Amino acid sequence: MSDTAALPTIVLDPPAPQPDPGRGPSPRTVLRAFLVTPFTARTWKEFAYLIIVFGLGCLAAAYLFLAIGGSLCLSLFVVGIPVLAAAILGGRVWGRIYRVLGVVLLDADLPEPPPFAFRPGPIGWLRSAFTDRTAWRALLFLVLEGLLGVVVGYGVLVAVALSGFVALSPVLWAVANPVNVDEQGVPHHSMIQINEFYLDTWPRTLGFGALGVLGCLLLPWVIRGVCFLHRALSFGLLAPTARDRRLAELQQSRKAAVDDAAATLRRLERDLHDGTQARLVSIAMMLGRAEERIAAGGDAGDLIAQARTGSKEALTELRELVRGIHPPALELGLEPALETLAARCALPVESRVLLPVRPSPAIEAIAYFSVAELLTNVVKHSAANRIWVAVLPAGTDSLSVSVRDNGQGGALQPAEDRGEAVVVGGLSGLAQRARAVDGALTVDSPIGGPTVVTLVLPIAGPR
Known part of the structure; x- marks a missing residue:
């Protein structure tokens, strides 16, 4: 085992620079955002989302009343039980519709819930339907979405329509030439009357239209806040739970x-x-x-x-x-086993093992074979002339196994569909082996090197 100072410091992800809390956005930036937001694609997509979920909320309310309520009434008879089960499973269909809308219009990353666990036989199907947590959560989503999408959404849509009408009122006042007659029979060139106050002059009409323009500038932020609630509700009830x-x-x-x-x-x-x-x-x-x-x-x-x-x-x-199958060197512990691997490697290997508690045999075997495969990969593909291996504590109940070389890097390959680097080849097998025991594998391998592969494994094995 080499001296501790000979092992280089390994930094996988340098900390991101933190914003200065004392400096907020400049007034110019705030004004620009205030003026530009009504014309951004995000605002129009969120506005379209509110319109669509308003209509869907009305249909969902009818579904809950007719399908669920009607099948509950029919469940007094035997024929109503499968109808009720089918109505409950219909919540999955509604959930999928709202997930698609959230992904397309709200740019929400909503993963699919677990598929329906079908039990064979009629009784098994009924049990599966009545105990399907995803369907029940989707039905609860429909109830809450009815309040948020229909009641709140109606108020927002009315406010948008009124703001647009008020903003365009000077144009309509000039083009349509409306006339209101007061109680004394005096005509007024006014489209809007507030008690005895008529908007019958350009200053009054333009001032009223300015209120509509101000409302059009403010309402996108209201829409954004309401859509934030929609997004949070979707994540809470339509996305997979931690379980x-x-x-x-x-x-x-x-x-x-x-x-x-x-x-x-x-x-x-x-x-x-x-x-x-x-x-x-x-x-x-x-x-x-x-x-x-x-x-x-x-x-x-x-x-x-x-x-x-x-x-x-x-x-x-x-x-x-x-x-x-099981290296004899592991009978003495992970440190002598890794020293044996280092001695057999074709390149110079410096190793450091510092573990206050000995891991379980399964974790020791995974760490040993992972290091063996990583050393083989370095010798074959990296064009390196030196390797460092470190096994150190990673918290109170985990250990970190890292293998670093000074080779040419490039162990990650870009994914064509996502434009990001992914683990391929033997490294993907190591990642699967680590996940099998609730561990994780990270790779830092820029072009030109160095390459650092780190496995974080639980000391006592999977929970």
């Missing part, structure tokens, strides 16, 4: 663990079949020929020597296979 995300992660981790175990089993079967089994068959044939030669009175020493050599080679192959 749903946890379940999806566990399912993915279980699949990754099963696939990894199946791949390891296939590799062992292939190695045993193509290597050790073939060598043992060859040894058996040599011993058979030696037995025949001895029975005929000949000398079988060369065949026995070949069989002895083959048995030693078979034992060596079996040791390598056993080391691939």
Whole structure:
């Protein structure tokens, strides 16, 4: 193990510069935002969202009254029970409609909820429908969205219509030439009358129109606030819950663990079949020929020597296979096991292990094989001439395993559909292996290097 000072400092994500709390936006910036906001695409998309959800809210209220209320009445009879179950599952359809609207018009990243868990048989289907949390949450969303989208939305839409009308009132006053007659029979060139006050002059009409323009400048911020509430309600009831995300992660981790175990089993079967089994068959044939030669009175020493050599080679192959399943060095702990890996590596490796508590055997095995694969990748692909390995605590119940090299970098490849760097190849397998135990893998590999791969693993294994 090398000196601590020889290990370079690893910085994966430098802290982002923090804004100065003493400096707010300038008055010019505020004025520009105030004047430009009514003409931005976001404002018009949010306004379109309010119009659409107002209509959908009315339809959803009818659905809740007719489908849910009617099926509740019918549930007094046997035929109404499946109708009620179907009406409950209809909440999923409504939820999908609102999620699409939120993604398209509000730019909200709303992931799909877990799919419907169907149990076989009529009774199983009814149980699945009545216990579907996603459908029930969507129905609750419809109730709350009816209040927010219909009641509040109606007030906002009326305010928008009135502001637009007042802002255009000077044009209508000049073009339409409206006339109001007071109680004394005196005509007034006025479109709007407030008690005995008539807007019958240009100053009065323009002043009234200025109020409408001011309302048009203020209402986009009201629309933005209402849409913020819509977005929060969508995230709260239409997006997957923490439990749903946890379940999806566990399912993915279980699949990754099963696939990894199946791949390891296939590799062992292939190695045993193509290597050790073939060598043992060859040894058996040599011993058979030696037995025949001895029975005929000949000398079988060369065949026995070949069989002895083959048995030693078979034992060596079996040791390598056993080391691939569980390295003997891990019996002494992770530190000597990694020192063994470092000694076998073709490049100079400096390692540092500082763990106050020994991890569980499963975590030690994952850390060992991950470091082994990372060292192999560095030797093959990085064009590096030096490697650093560090295993350090990462909090009270986690450890951090980092492998750094001074190679050419570029371990990440851009995703064509998202324009971001993604982990590919063997690194993606390491990421799946880490997620299987509630861990995580991060990669920092700019073009030109250096490359730092870090695994954060729980010391005691998955929860």
